Amino acid sequence: MNHSPAASERSLLQEFAAAFPQSSADVQIFRAPGRVNLIGEHTDYNDGFVMPAAISFDVRVACARNKSGQLVMRSLQQSQTETFSVDDQSPTPKHDWTDYTRGVLLQLARTSHRIPGADVLIDGQVPMGAGLSSSAALEVASALALLHTTERTSDPTEVAKLCQRAENEFVGARCGIMDQFASANGRSGHALLLDCRSLEFSYVPLPPNIAVVICNTMVKHSIAGGEYSKRRAECEECVRYFARIRPGISSLRDVTEDVFREHAGGLADVLLRRCRHVIRENARVLGAAGAFARDDIKSVGQLMYASHASLRDDYEVSCPELDIMVDLARSIPGTYGSRMTGGGFGGCTVSLVAKGSVDEFRTQVRDGYERATHVCPEIYLPDIADGAGPAS
Incomplete structure (x- = not known):
């Protein structure tokens, strides 16, 4: 959290090249922020109103397509490399950091976004277990990175909904939509007033002082x-x-x-x-x-x-x-x-x-x-x- 974005990206690219030299020429980095909720707690899963804001602590995912049919994952915060088949339609959660990206992969497959295989390196700078949505940031950054390997894009709100399903159905956390929505749709200097039923939202300027x-x-x-x-x-x-x-x-x-x-x-x-x-x-x-x-x-x-x-x-x-x-x-x-x-x-x-x-x-x-x-x-x-x- 003390590095500039540019320095973080250079460092992440160097780490990616060391971990995945065969695919480093095609690597792209995607980022997704954590969020802080100013007011509106435990209302999102009750179809209510919330007011979160995206924050400058984020998760960065460096990703390149591979042809192995495997999702190969590393994290700068973890010591191991994990490998999973992209074609497994009934994966078993490991109850660890890999579940968030794997859950997103499964949801993408169910929405006809077939991932050919990907090498992924994760750098998480959102404090974990602090209530600042480190998991949602990882899900959203993973979704954008994996979508890039298919040469397709998606609306930010659709990405948020997909990531919420990943956390509900694969990770096993019955969260509402707020965290993923704020990570996907945040705006500098603004909070979001979000209706969690309709998903209509407006930006709320925060006072500069x-x-x-x-x-x-x-x-x-x-x-x-x-x-x-x-x-x-x-x-x-x-x-x-x-x-x-x-x-x-x-x-x-x-x-x-x-x-x-x-x-x-x-x-x-x-x-x-x-x-x-x-x-x-x-x-x-x-x-x-x-x-x-x-x-x-x-x-x-x-x-x-x-x-x-x-x-x-x-x-x-x-x-x-x-x-x-x-x-x-x-x-x-x-x-x-x-x-x-x-x-x-x-x-x-x-x-x-x-x-x-x-x-x-x-x-x-x-x-x-x-x-x-x-x-x-x-x-x-x-x-x-x-x-x-x-x-x-």
Whole structure:
């Protein structure tokens, strides 16, 4: 994450030539960014609204076509070379880093994009297990690289949908569309207001005097774990309850605040709280979009704090370290808002901070968090980046 893009590309090409000398003349590099979600957590798989932004930490995939009928994979972050048949229509997941690219390969084959064989070298610069979508970035970069070997292209939104299917069906994580969509469709200096039902979206300009600061608790998380799937199942149970009352309801997106208030008494307490989070988080996303449009960053910040409280108390996906980080941020002058970001159970917070206050923010958060937890956090100040494409 400390290398310039040009230096990273030169280094990656040199590594590729050493690993795959027979195909290095035809190598191309594709990049896909991670993302940070400003507001709208656990709403994407409920057909709701989210506001992510692509960040300048990315995954780069160097790829060249081969004629072996094999997908040959290496990663700069891993020590081994892995080889798989491109014609295997019933592959078995290995439950490791290769599954993301292999899942994409399988989805491409199912959509009539036959890959003749490819040599692939991966350089991942998105912190893993931090809730910044390292897996989605790998999937999207892999999709663009493998598509290039077929001499075909695809619309960014179609790439995002294909990569989501890869993670749902092969990796086994029941994620929504947000992560892949933000990686594919990001725009420098902008967040995306995304409707996860229609996939309609608009770009939200971010104020130039505000920094997006990401604080890593160093507590690892994985959305392939059981708690994430449990939350999704709880939401589905809520939908079944409300659909019996109002037949037109097909997701929690359809449950209005009035309907919720009228009928929430029939839900078990835990389901009531899950449902309340999703309904009100959707409202917070739309409220934040309106506040950004008015340049009312103070209101955006208050919505972020409310989002974190809901994720902590109603959705129960925070953890003590995330709560400490948000409380620290809130106490520092120049901080407009802060909340956990990503699936939860660890990972990162995102804060909106006046640019003139960033140095003091970093010092106070680092020192305060280390005093409270005896762990030194990582603090990132990424650029808000363009979406995936060929490396420049």
